[in-house]
Amino acid sequence: MTTPLYNQLGVVKRNIVRADRTAVDHLGKFGSATVHEAMGRVGLMKTYMRPIYAGAQVSGTAVTVLLHPGDNWMMHVAAEQIQPGDVVVAAITAECTDGYFGDLLATSFMARGARALIIDGGVRDVRTLSEMGFPVWSKAISAKGTIKATLGSVNIPVICAGTLVNPGDAIIADDDGVVVVPAVDATRVAEAAQKREDLEGEKRAKLAAGVLGLDMYNMRGPLEKAGLKYID
Amino acid sequence: MTTPLYNQLGVVKRNIVRADRTAVDHLGKFGSATVHEAMGRVGLMKTYMRPIYAGAQVSGTAVTVLLHPGDNWMMHVAAEQIQPGDVVVAAITAECTDGYFGDLLATSFMARGARALIIDGGVRDVRTLSEMGFPVWSKAISAKGTIKATLGSVNIPVICAGTLVNPGDAIIADDDGVVVVPAVDATRVAEAAQKREDLEGEKRAKLAAGVLGLDMYNMRGPLEKAGLKYID
């Protein structure tokens, strides 16, 4: 047995296995809700993770970074590991809402091909980031700057907003939240999501026509069996 | 004495007394702040209830639903009880931010004539809901899906975001929050709100012209009497 990378500080892993690009892009067509269901209702980050502007929907492969409270030094180290199509996922070793990321880092990340940042901390320059069209999902917005003094790690497994993220995992994010799909499951989950989506069109048409879910899903029998009583 | 409906599970009440439609529509012309004042400063839901998009202003009659944590089965039962002009008010028996409601249910609710959903829990598909123009006030936004396994109730009195809602009560919601007006009080409160509104135009003109509230409301005397001191 060797010490797992999770929990190690001062490490940058260069070669990571990214989820299949086609599957990741396919996943990006669905919302986080559909992907989350297709996963079996796991993998969703905590609901305090909110987009800095409405309407963005992205998918990408995770480059992870573990930061110290109030210190964004490793963000620069992470930038070098970004490949086009990546989403940077930043965790902090303690709860801290400082603004670890602003328009300069976003410029650098975009130049490297990053599609978004997911950070279990704060972000700043949000108006400029919105104008640049660089989406961020974060726990907080804060003008508070950070220092560059303590080592963290890049591309190790991290816990971000209550969810385990391994480098290379597929990340799907939209207005409903952020979902993590293990790299090895990306293709399978994309197919499952597609199946769910295919079924939804017909359902939506029926419901729009006034058919009740009670009838469409044959719920009346089970509800009666469970003891539901109608009174006047 | 008979057991009150409040606290009962597995019950659907079909015939409810809705607040007077004219009064409810009248209330909808005022903001929640004006209605809340006209009520005597009671009936406001807790301030964590936020709209999923800015600018919506609705009024309607409450169809209530009590859900179990992580279970939205009763939402489908509630759909059948919706009449045009209703607002669905959903309470949960425990604190839970799962996404109990998405675009499929919204399609069904809209087909039934619902004007909005007020839910003391989470909602998902918020971008689609915004595009559909179906307003929701909720405690959270979450991609997390729910199951359909446990009975709740429909059209019983519920506590939603700290406020008692009886089926048929008038609900007024806008960017400032959600106010509940007992059905029997709808007409009286609408008239009181109208009076407040009538007085505001003149006040606004005076204040815009630079008249101070200190003078317009004759506050200088009471303030001095209360002991206010001006120093240089």
Place this chain on the structure above:
Amino acid sequence: MTTPLYNQLGVVKRNIVRADRTAVDHLGKFGSATVHEAMGRVGLMKTYMRPIYAGAQVSGTAVTVLLHPGDNWMMHVAAEQIQPGDVVVAAITAECTDGYFGDLLATSFMARGARALIIDGGVRDVRTLSEMGFPVWSKAISAKGTIKATLGSVNIPVICAGTLVNPGDAIIADDDGVVVVPAVDATRVAEAAQKREDLEGEKRAKLAAGVLGLDMYNMRGPLEKAGLKYID
């Protein structure tokens, strides 16, 4: 020694020393993040202070007001002390999210020349305020009204959202938050902010061209010295 004004109730100070107008307007050109850094990373209000609408960026001189929970009487007293270019900063003696401020007071404040309100409590009529273009940063949005019964103070030092604000201090607020610059430091901080801003253009161009922060800031040596290890 005399009792400090901080902590006193029932006092209105009429003559306050406002930060230099030119410096304050200069500060308004920078975001709160830049000003906060130029200050030495102090003076930022807590991150729960959020704008009622996105995109506003203001600077001004503080007129302070200390309110009692659920009582906005002193807001009217404060209105009289407003001069063009001021920003009203409201603190509450206890945590309370009531809506202390709405469109009528905003009309009055605008007529007096106020540029914004910063309040460690709630605000209402936010849709109307947005239409009027009167920006507010607040802890909460609430339709809940307040009474006018208890004295507070105007233009005394207050703690607002975790930060000391003296009357006359420069306030800078945007989507990233609210920063307080002591009146005496306004000119110095504006100059320091200008220097930071001047340096950013060049950096941004380099980063946009793909230069890494690792190289631009010469971080590779310090990182290696700190023990950073690259693995494959």
Place this chain on the structure above:
Amino acid sequence: MTTPLYNQLGVVKRNIVRADRTAVDHLGKFGSATVHEAMGRVGLMKTYMRPIYAGAQVSGTAVTVLLHPGDNWMMHVAAEQIQPGDVVVAAITAECTDGYFGDLLATSFMARGARALIIDGGVRDVRTLSEMGFPVWSKAISAKGTIKATLGSVNIPVICAGTLVNPGDAIIADDDGVVVVPAVDATRVAEAAQKREDLEGEKRAKLAAGVLGLDMYNMRGPLEKAGLKYID
């Protein structure tokens, strides 16, 4: 239809129907968890309600009081309505953690025969209250005093910590929380609780002897049917 008492201010109801004393005292022998289950898993106040000292377990009949933020005037009005065996249940019209209750009021309440206070706000003098043996369940502990300026009501239905409490309802509180039993249901719930309790002794003995819940409750079949897989 007449306006419901819920939502009315400035009212004191003198004659209330209290839950049956024998049933209330019987309920006091069980913990809040057992009573909550016997009720059908409803009626529990939010979990932020905590006792000021560990180990107290009480039951009583509710005298309700609705307070304004920062104002405890109605506590004195409520004192007069207390009868031996009552528990005072205090709600606030807005969220506020001020200390509405201290050792003087506790002395008065005890002299009237009150068994406890349940308050959706703050309490102070907690060390003295602990020494006096007067239990309080509250949302906060705060040295902050209150004023006596605004009317509330006594013995109207109130929402306390997310739960509807009608005057006369049975209140059961211990280290696990606070449960409200409608007055009309007190006897029935006490009997149901007794049945649960009777069954627990045998179960506890079996479990202590090493019998697994899996076997005692015959869960292995249902688990297998639900798809549970054992792997090595």
Place this chain on the structure above:
Amino acid sequence: MTTPLYNQLGVVKRNIVRADRTAVDHLGKFGSATVHEAMGRVGLMKTYMRPIYAGAQVSGTAVTVLLHPGDNWMMHVAAEQIQPGDVVVAAITAECTDGYFGDLLATSFMARGARALIIDGGVRDVRTLSEMGFPVWSKAISAKGTIKATLGSVNIPVICAGTLVNPGDAIIADDDGVVVVPAVDATRVAEAAQKREDLEGEKRAKLAAGVLGLDMYNMRGPLEKAGLKYID
């Protein structure tokens, strides 16, 4: 005008004016609630500040320290400035719950004569601290350690838990919370607190004898005048 010490980093002020020792010790005989009232209901820290063990009641003169998130270097600098009878008041420049203080620092602080620590952050080794009898009021308990890398300041004005503390101010803390009395006001507030306390004994005896506050405070008239109605 010179830049105020508030907001400055990297500064240690050695000579501070401490509140009168006799007055501070006198204040220590009263609870925080009595002192807070005697102050005019200001000066109370936010209610999230809780003691690590029940029953401690202290008063002392403030030695202030401003820390960076996750960094307790300045605690050691502060230790040297402690004189017997001081209470150390620690503020953090951002919200952070790390454990900045444990049994080793407590040993040092006690050796210097400190009576307590008030910290707007986390503390650890709480069992040992309890056994040592060194009381701490904190925002959190956390085993998380800190580094020693960034300068803060000692004995400058700080904001701790929402309250301004100047070095030398009197601090009164017990189970109800933490109150700050400006050094210049210590004697006056102690006298006012004594007067309140003197009056309470008689009141307590009356209330214990069953006299109602309604009568003792002559509230019936004002309540009737305010419109209170009794119904049956």
Place this chain on the structure above:
Amino acid sequence: MTTPLYNQLGVVKRNIVRADRTAVDHLGKFGSATVHEAMGRVGLMKTYMRPIYAGAQVSGTAVTVLLHPGDNWMMHVAAEQIQPGDVVVAAITAECTDGYFGDLLATSFMARGARALIIDGGVRDVRTLSEMGFPVWSKAISAKGTIKATLGSVNIPVICAGTLVNPGDAIIADDDGVVVVPAVDATRVAEAAQKREDLEGEKRAKLAAGVLGLDMYNMRGPLEKAGLKYID
């Protein structure tokens, strides 16, 4: 590549590799703070995890369980997997404070040899659990019961209170919090913790004798170099 167990539902892993018993027991002699430092300041659960009674200090090997909101079915499945010396670590797939665990399950867990429960949710019967001496660290205390309807998993990797726990990992918990040590690291971390502990005795003696940390740790030079200024 195969799908990782993390994220899978409906699985019970029977054979897990537990951390070395001697190392785990050794770790139990140190507090969570010492172990956390010896780990390199990682592995600490979020600070909202609090013990139900003060003074407990345990170490053990993790049996993990993943629960659905409001459903404790898998707790019974987990019971069968407990071996003497284990600590059960329970995670929930969504935030939910229901009481998943009470005195009956505790009786069963104790009969199996469990030393404690760590749960990122609620617990009930806390007075009885305290009397039984079965320690629990939890996010909440709640009388709210749960159902037994939905599958989770046992002995898969889980995220509990922000930390990854693999079955078999060493868990150390006391009044300061809960730390997770990967099974493979248990011996190494126990040795590192012992070294830290050995050094602390001498330090404590010096500090108790009045030696300042400034001198004992030779901080004066670095502080001066960092720019610290003393003023009078």
